[in-house]
Each structure stands twice: as structure tokens, then as C-alpha cells.
Amino acid sequence: GDSVTQMEGPVTLSEEAFLTINCTYTATGYPSLFWYVQYPGEGLQLLLKATKADDKGSNKGFEATYRKETTSFHLEKGSVQVSDSAVYFCALLPSGGGADGLTFGKGTHLIIQP
Amino acid sequence: KAGVTQTPRYLIKTRGQQVTLSCSPISGHRSVSWYQQTPGQGLQFLFEYFSETQRNKGNFPGRFSGRQFSNSRSEMNVSTLELGDSALYLCASSFGPRAGGEETQYFGPGTRLLVL
Numbered sequence: 001g002d003s004v005t006q007m008e009g010p011v012t013l014s015e016e017a018f019l020t021i022n023c024t025y026t027a028t029g030y031p032s033l034f035w036y037v038q039y040p041g042e043g044l045q046l047l048l049k050a051t052k053a054d055d056k057g058s059n060k061g062f063e064a065t066y067r068k069e070t071t072s073f074h075l076e077k078g079s080v081q082v083s084d085s086a087v088y089f090c091a092l093l094p095s096g097g098g099a100d101g102l103t104f105g106k107g108t109h110l111i112i113q114p
Numbered sequence: 115k116a117g118v119t120q121t122p123r124y125l126i127k128t129r130g131q132q133v134t135l136s137c138s139p140i141s142g143h144r145s146v147s148w149y150q151q152t153p154g155q156g157l158q159f160l161f162e163y164f165s166e167t168q169r170n171k172g173n174f175p176g177r178f179s180g181r182q183f184s185n186s187r188s189e190m191n192v193s194t195l196e197l198g199d200s201a202l203y204l205c206a207s208s209f210g211p212r213a214g215g216e217e218t219q220y221f222g223p224g225t226r227l228l229v230l
Contacts, residue, residue: 032217043120043204044221089157093217100170101147101159102206102219 002027006090006105014113019077021108023064023090026071031092033057033066033073034102038087047075047088085112116141118207118222126228132193135225139186139207146188147219148180151202160203163188164210192227200229 006023013019025031032051036044048057053068064075073090090105119138127133139146148160159172163182180190186207192199203226206219 034218036221043118043202043223044206046218046220049218091157093219101149101162101172102157103159104157106156 002092002094002103004090004092004103004105007108008106010109010111012111012113013080015082016079019080021075021088023073023075023105024071025092027092027094029095031094034091035064035075036089036091038089044089080112082112082114085110118205118220120205120222120225122225123223124226126230127195128230129195129197131195132191133195133227134189134191135203137188137205137222140220143207143209144186145208145210146182146186147206148190149204149206151204195229197229200227202226
């Protein structure tokens with residue numbers, strides 16, 4: 001079945017550091033790929049998405065590129081802030097419709113220190 | 115445009131009881147999915163409803179059920195609660211399947227259920 005693998009952390013960085021959170025997936029066809037963020041005590045917020053190979057999703061300084069050849073969708077940000085501290089989830093939606101729901105990674109806990 | 119709303123936000127029940135959670139999707143969205151989030155298992159797909167029909171169900175026992183109304187609002191029910199049902203239950207809405215590829219799911223704040 002489909003699966004998503006991401007580093008679980010916690011990942012601790014200093015403010016203004018460069019961020020990379022790795023995400024790789026296993027799926028048939030061409031799934032859509034997503035990054036969601038969860039702040040303490042809240043639900044999931046969509047951060048960015050990409051629906052086909054070589055697409056780049058971006059939002060709030062975060063970027064991720066859909067790499068079909070390496071089945072990856074790594075999340076990057078050039079300069080993180082304390083307010084970026086949260087749990088980040090990589091997810092995929094199978095091609096052909098969402099009947100099977102999103103498949104999520106375990107989540108990466110990101111801690112940014114001032 | 116208002117986001118996905120879920121009620122109640124917090125709930126405490128005892129083993130053996132049943133519970134009903136409610137979800138109102140974003141206006142215009144016809145698909146509602148439910149997920150369970152626990153520290154041990156992470157985020158797991160429960161089921162999805164579209165046009166009042168369940169399209170698919172994840173690997174959960176029959177104690178977990180749901181329904182969708184004509185206005186796209188959805189409810190999920192858990193009967194005979196067990197301690198392991200304690201979790202954050204998240205609802206997500208989207209336009210619906212094969213809607214021109216726009217199937218991005220938008221999540222509500224969740225209902226935190228504690229079973230004692």
C-alpha cells in the first residue's frame with residue numbers, strides 16, 4: 001500500500017537557520033503531495049501542495065518540489081523563525097480520486113530556538 | 115469564507131458509552147473525510163463521504179460509523195467506547211472526487227475525545 005516516510009525529530013534549529021525536512025513516498029501512479037502543519041492544540045493547516053512531477057509548491061517562505069524520480073517531496077525554508085515551531089506532516093493523496101483518504105507520515109516536530 | 119467547523123471541541127466519556135461528533139464543511143464542499151490522530155498510530159483515515167454516500171472506509175472496527183446529510187454536514191459515531199478510542203478526531207472537507215483535480219482537503223480544529 002501507499003506510505004510516506006519522514007524524519008520524526010524533534011528537529012531543533014536556531015532562528016534564521018536553513019530548514020530541510022525530508023519526505024519520501026511509496027505509491028502507484030502520480031499521487032498529489034502535501035505538507036500540512038499542526039500547531040499545539042490545533043488541527044492541520046495546509047502549508048503547500050504539488051499535484052504533478054516537477055511542480056513546486058510554496059507558501060510563507062516554505063517550498064517543496066515534487067520529484068518523481070526520487071519519490072521525494074522535501075520541505076525547505078531559507079530562514080526559520082520561532083513562530084515556525086510546530087509539527088509538520090507530509091501526506092499523499094492517491095491519483096484518481098481521494099476515496100482512500102490522505103496517507104500521512106508520522107510528523108516532524110520542529111523546534112526553533114531564539 | 116468560513117472554514118471547517120467541528121463540534122464539540124472537547125469531550126469526556128466513559129468506557130461503554132457512545133459518542134457523536136459533528137463536522138460542517140466549507141461552503142460548497144461536498145466531500146467530508148474523517149481521521150483519527152493518536153500519539154502511537156499517528157493520523158489514520160477513518161472514512162469519506164460524498165453526496166451522502168460513504169466512498170471508502172479505513173481499517174477500523176464497525177463501532178466507528180458515520181453519515182452525511184444533504185447539506186454536506188457529517189457526523190461520526192463511535193459506539194461502545196474503549197480506552198484506546200481516546201484521540202483527536204479531525205474532519206476534512208474538499209470539493210469532491212474528480213473535481214478537476216482540486217481535491218485538496220482542508221481540516222477543522224478537531225474534537226479531542228478522552229475515554230475514561
